[in-house]
Amino acid sequence: MPPLFRYQRSSSFGSLVWALWLHLPPTWRGAAYRLLIRLRGEEIPFSYAHRLPWFYAKLCWSVDEALATEHIRTHTAIPVPYILDVVPSGCANRPWLMISSALSGRPLFANGTGHRLIHASEPQLQRIKDDLRGWIAQLRALRSPYGGRVCGFAGGPLRSFRAGEEPVGPFDSIVEFHSQDFCVVAPPVRPRFAELTATRNKRAYTICLVHGDLLLHNLLADEDFRLTGMIDLESAAWMPEYWETLSSSRSHYWRMWCWKDILHDVFPQYEEELELDREIQTSRGD
Numbered sequence: 030m031p032p033l034f035r036y037q038r039s040s041s042f043g044s045l046v047w048a049l050w051l052h053l054p055p056t057w058r059g060a061a062y063r064l065l066i067r068l069r070g071e072e073i074p075f076s077y078a079h080r081l082p083w084f085y086a087k088l089c090w091s092v093d094e095a096l097a098t099e100h101i102r103t104h105t106a107i108p109v110p111y112i113l114d115v116v117p118s119g120c121a122n123r124p125w126l127m128i129s130s131a132l133s134g135r136p137l138f139a140n141g142t143g144h145r146l147i148h149a150s151e152p153q154l155q156r157i158k159d160d161l162r163g164w165i166a167q168l169r170a171l172r173s174p175y176g177g178r179v180c181g182f183a184g185g186p187l188r189s190f191r192a193g194e195e196p197v198g199p200f201d202s203i204v205e206f207h208s209q210d211f212c213v214v215a216p217p218v219r220p221r222f223a224e225l226t227a228t229r230n231k232r233a234y235t236i237c238l239v240h241g242d243l244l245l246h247n248l249l250a251d252e253d254f255r256l257t258g259m260i261d262l263e264s265a266a267w268m269p270e271y272w273e274t275l276s277s278s279r280s281h282y283w284r285m286w287c288w289k290d291i292l293h294d295v296f297p298q299y300e301e302e303l304e305l306d307r308e309i310q311t312s313r314g315d
Contacts, residue, residue: 034092034095034096034099034112034115036048036051036112036113036114037099037102037103037111037112047113051114055116055117056116056117058114058116059116059117059118059119059126062086062114062116062126062128063119063126065081065086066079066081066086069081069082070086074139074140075140076261077089077123080131083131084113084128084129084130084131085110085128085129085130085131086126086127086128087126087127087129088118088120088123088125088126088127089115089118089123089125089126089127089263090122090123090124090125090188090196090263091125091181091183091185091186091188091196092115092125092183093181093182093183093185093187093263093265093266094127094182094262094263094265095112095115095125095127095129096182096183097182097238097262097265097266098110098112098129098262098265099112100171100182100238101168101171101238101259101262101265104171105164105167105168105170105171106167107164107167107168107259108132108256108257108258108259109132109258109259109260109262110129110130110131110132110258110260111129111130112127112128112129113128113129113130114127114128115127115128116128132249132257132258132260133249133251133257133258134249134250134251134256134257134258135249135250135251136245136246136247136248136249136260137157137245137246137248137249137250138244138245138246139246140246144245144286144287145245145250145254146245146254146287147287149254150254153253153254154254154287156254156255156256157250157254157256157291158291158294158295160255160256161248161256161291161295162295164256164259165243165273165295165296165297168237168238168239168240168273169237169238169270169273169297170237171237171238172236172237173236173237173238173267175236175267176236177201177202177203177236178199178200178201178202178236178267179198179199179200179202179203179205179206179236179266179267179268179269180198180199180200180266180267181196181198181199181266181267182238182265182266182267184199185198185199186198186199187199187241187264187266187267187268188241188263188264188266189241189264189266189268189272189276190241190242190264190276190279191211191272191275191276191279192209192211193211197209197211203234203236203269204230206269207229207230210313211309211313212309213226213309214226214305214308214309214312215309215312215313219308222305222308225301225304225305225308226305228301229301229302229305234269234270234271235269235270236267236268236269236270237267237268237270238265238266238267238268239264239265239266239267239268239272239273239276240259240262240264240265240273241262241263241264241265241266241268241272241273241276242261242263242264242276242277243259243273243276243277244277244282244288245285245288246261247259247260247261248260264276270297271297271299271302273296273297274292274296274297274298274299274302274303275299275302275303275306277292277296278292278303278306279306279310279315280310280315283303283307
């Protein structure tokens, strides 16, 4: 297995059998998974994942997603997939194949099927808000082992769709992080945003674990709109405390029907940071 990842065995017979399977060489296991994907895999649109009869397989750019998912599973009450294996994939840009358990429920938004919350009642929507608020609070309570470093879960580069398509960092401090182009308004800078930049740079932010792409398509719910899982943690990283709110408000999402109300009612509020970030995105054509 790749460094740092260890399968968390339970007391069940199935877990014992799986642990024995994991004693086979990673190349053998990888070949078996790839064959199963070709024979029985159902590709999940707009993702690097396949649905298989007993589990999911996903191509990952690093092992961080598996590590972060297991950390959340074992340190919080948030329902996330159980990571079963990570093996080399043979793909240059996504060199790891992650095998995980399946969670019940369907995404609250999916391309091709649309926005499920249009069918939710007010009490159901309120329950989603309450549960999601609790999940975010649990993530924010997790503290980094890397001090003030802004970095991926294992201390290296991080991947954030708000920062671009390619991995960035790590950064030794929030000051260094704030000096990056994706955190700076492109010139000319209007006085209001020069002031907001100076204010942000003076504030002391806590570093905490963020999902980094916490949007409706990464939240699962059953047919009664009870949240059943949080998925797709490839952007999970140790970030300034406001980053979850910003990354979930990026691009057009802060105007998205229903989600904009969830952002306001559920996520911690960083109004000045959001105002500055929208100007950064506009000035850089994001």
